[in-house]
Amino acid sequence: MVTLYYSPGTASMVAHLALLELDVAHELRLVDLDAKAQKSPEYLRLNPSGVVPTLIVDGAPVCECAAIMLLLGERHADKNMAPQPGEAKRNTYLQWTLHLANTLQPAFRQWFYPADFGPAEQGDAMRAFAQKRIEAVWDRLDAHLATNGPHMLGEKFSLLDLYATMLMRWSRNMPKPADRWPALAALATRIKARPSWKRLYEIEGLTEWA
Ligand SMILES: N[C@@H](CCC(=O)N[C@@H](CS)C(=O)NCC(=O)O)C(=O)O
CATH class of the missing domain: 3.40.30.10 (Glutaredoxin)
Structure with missing residues (x-):
């Protein structure tokens, strides 16, 4: 337990x-x-x-x-x-997991908690910069899925799809939510249909x- x-x-x-x-x-x-x-x-x-x-x-x-x-x-x-050491797609799995954790999640932190990053009067500028950082990841992720999808690792579902979709969800009230990118929207539709x-x-x- x-x-x-x-x-x-x-x-x-x-x-x-x-x-x-x-x-x-x-x-x-x-x-x-x-x-x-x-x-x-x-x-x-x-x-x-x-x-x-x-x-x-x-x-x-x-x-x-x-x-x-x-x-x-x-x-x-x-x-x-989840691909285990030595299994196919392990490199892709680790690479994207770390990219989401190191690049996208901190940008969301800057979007939701600008006060953690600097003075209140710079909040709007910080959020604008965070938005750019987030949208740059959507561009890359969408291109990856368009070529290698429909899941993050191709045909097969993995836990990484849950992580990517959770992060997409966080953008739902942003000026350009993640599901405006077609391959991201397609992944979100699949994950939302899962019983979990x-x-x-x-x-x-x-x-x-x-
Ligand atoms: N790097 C941490 C970040 C977690 C995080 O930022 N959690 C937010 C909610 S999404 C939180 O607990 N916020 C409350 C706070 O910062 O006081 C992780 O990936 O677990």
Whole structure:
């Protein structure tokens, strides 16, 4: 049994979706971001960055949603949803996972939390720059999917598709949401049709971008 500290629709979504897809026994603990529960001393002991998600595995916390996704894919290799070392597409899997984690997610952080990056009066400029960074990733991702899709690894679904789609969802209220790019929209349609996506919406009480 693992325990996921989560908040609806946030970076914990990929971990939650992976648990559902892989059929891993888990319990959920809601972290109330509005009440700043993520900055409480108890939670900071688990996740010193004060963010969700955190997954408790074998009694120890694991942070960073991409790391949690990779870890679950390895621990449940029998479910065949993540290429293992030596398997085909492993390089593509790692490359895009790291690209999303290092490039796209920080740009979203800048979009949603500009105050973390500089003075309030520069907020609009920072968001405009974040938008450019995000759209540049959509351009690359769309080109990748148009040539190599329909999933991130081709015909076969992998956990990476959940990560990419979670991040696409975050752009839904931006001036140019990810699903304006045709190959991204096609991937999102596939992932939204999966039982895990529907189940997560029920559990987390989500409605937007269903
Ligand atoms: N690098 C972290 C970032 C996680 C993150 O930014 N989580 C956001 C929600 S999407 C959060 O907890 N925000 C609350 C806060 O920063 O106080 C990860 O990938 O797990």
